[in-house]
Amino acid sequence: MKRYCLAVDLVDDPALIAEYEQWHSAGNGWPEIKKSIRDAGVTNMEIYRISNRMFMIMEVDDTFSFERKAAMDAANPKVQEWEQLM
Numbered sequence: 001m002k003r004y005c006l007a008v009d010l011v012d013d014p015a016l017i018a019e020y021e022q023w024h025s026a027g028n029g030w031p032e033i034k035k036s037i038r039d040a041g042v043t044n045m046e047i048y049r050i051s052n053r054m055f056m057i058m059e060v061d062d063t064f065s066f067e068r069k070a071a072m073d074a075a076n077p078k079v080q081e082w083e084q085l086m
Contacts, residue, residue, distance in 0.1 A: 003058065005055065007053060009052055011052070032082075036073065040063075041060045043059050
């Protein structure tokens with residue numbers, strides 16, 4: 001198992017951040033997106049936010065690579081729809 005930690009700065013707009021968090025709250029995530037994450041080899045994911053900085057911890061299996069995940073996402077219309085929404 002490997003662990004990756006990623007950080008990103010969100011647009012510093014409280015309304016946009018609240019909308020983003022609403023989409024990611026329990027029960028609002030799309031099942032196809034969760035499946036795509038698991039299919040890519042991500043076994044656990046935690047996301048934290050402080051102000052406009054988001055921090056993600058991913059635990060992955062041996063099948064995971066960022067290149068493979070990107071290729072899978074590019075070929076998945078539902079993931080592309082989600083990415084546009086986000």
